[in-house]
Amino acid sequence: MNATQRLAYNEPTWLDTLAAWVLAIAWILPLLYATWTAFHPGEYSTKFSLFAPLTLDNFRRAWEAAPFARYFLNTTLLVLMILAVQLVLGTLAAYAFARFEFRGKQVAFALVLVQLMIMPDILLVENYKTMSRLGLVDTLFAIGLPYFASAFCIFLLRQTFLSIPKELDEAARVEGASAMQVLWRIYVPLAKPVYIAFALVSVSYHWNNFLWPLIVTNSVNARPLTVGLQVFSSVDQGVDWSVITAATLMTSAPLLIAFLLFQRQFVQSFMRAGIK
Template sequence: MRFKKLKLGRLLLLALAALWLIPLLWVAVTAFRPKQVALSSSFSLDFTLDNFAAVWAAAPFAQYYVNTILIVVGVLAAQILTATMAAFAFARVEFRAKNVLFLLFLVQIMIPPDVLIFPNYSILKELSLLDTKLGIMMPYFASAFGIFLLRQMFKTIPRELDEAACVEGYSKWQILWNIYFPLARPSYIAFGLVSVCYQWNNFLWPLIVTNSVENRPLTVGLAIFAQSFEIGAQWTEVSAATLLVIVPLTVAFILFQRQFMNSFIHSGIK
């Protein structure tokens, strides 16, 4: 009976996975098919790379890639720095109202980012940072989720290591970067994956604050490309452009899925 339940559960998971793959497979097949047969119900072996060439020539996707990579890397670097210091303070430094302040940080996890769009936009306007890469990145320099994740990891590290390091003359900064940072590597990998995926797919905030090609990320560039007058409803070009956007993360997951899963398991993410 138990074996039958496991088998049924596996079949259900496979069915859900197949259902999830249908749009992705449709996009992939459409992107490589010629225009005249792209939406045809008949099957054919006609495939072409002309759609990708047309997309690359019609929009500055190379610039979009550069912008996205700079934004993703910049946000991740700032988040690691701020989350590490805040998590260490909450885990190991004693100060007044520490628990209350930590609860306030946790409240930010429950606040949808879209609620803060108007105040963030007003602040960037006052700072003259609209339509800049820094303006896109600034609201994400601190991460409540990252602080929570790293704090939980830091609390599992024995205090005896701190005491031994203090005997050796280490400062708190040296203890943080020479002991806690290396031991929390799985948590950093897990958080890095979440941050990179979120920033790569972020759309609404960059759409609001950017107006120029020099600062648009891939998601905004794809939306503008898909709605442009020249392209209209040409599904082959739109599918090819979509594939250009999602391929980096998809390939990374396929190549490093074991490391991805292990990092989440060791970090305690469920």
């Protein structure tokens, strides 16, 4: 089979495979370095030795250097709050765009798509002014409020709902189901893989979000993990890479585990939504 035939059947060429390996190695090397440094004494952070002693002391020091328990609680509450609101609002909006006809529908959906083109950092100043006027500065609600309406969630669910046959709606209506019952009993269960994929995207983004939480919070009570990691780069003794990498691994471990558990649903959901 020649190159043209392989492309026609969407089979990867040797160049595709090489590019994939290069990207995979470029991604895994920093993680391997962080893992090596976190589990070895500080003097081995810049050198490799097969006989280097293993230690968990770096994780203990990282946990004691900052209120990690509070940071983990704040981050968990934050991402769950944002995700719950995004799923409810996104489901209702996507269902309306997919199955209802109303005046200004195309204009409203165009405005949703415009939101996808606007970088969140552009709105930092205005968002901070709004939170200040509302008296919400230094709260978890202030971190999450600008992200409650997710254009990506609406777009992804709308594409999925459009792929569901309308005959299911008609059959449910004949049985006496209301519009909300059709949504929650038919559309939501059929879109379960898409919800899982969006949940991974949303949780990952807001778990790692740094700039906006840094601007809108002032105390430990509201700061998430990403902002709390600053303490490790401002210690009086200088930068201890062993402790920093241990803290980084503790911060990123939940996301890595979640992706490994749900990676199949993550890929399948985007394929079902028609997104390349």
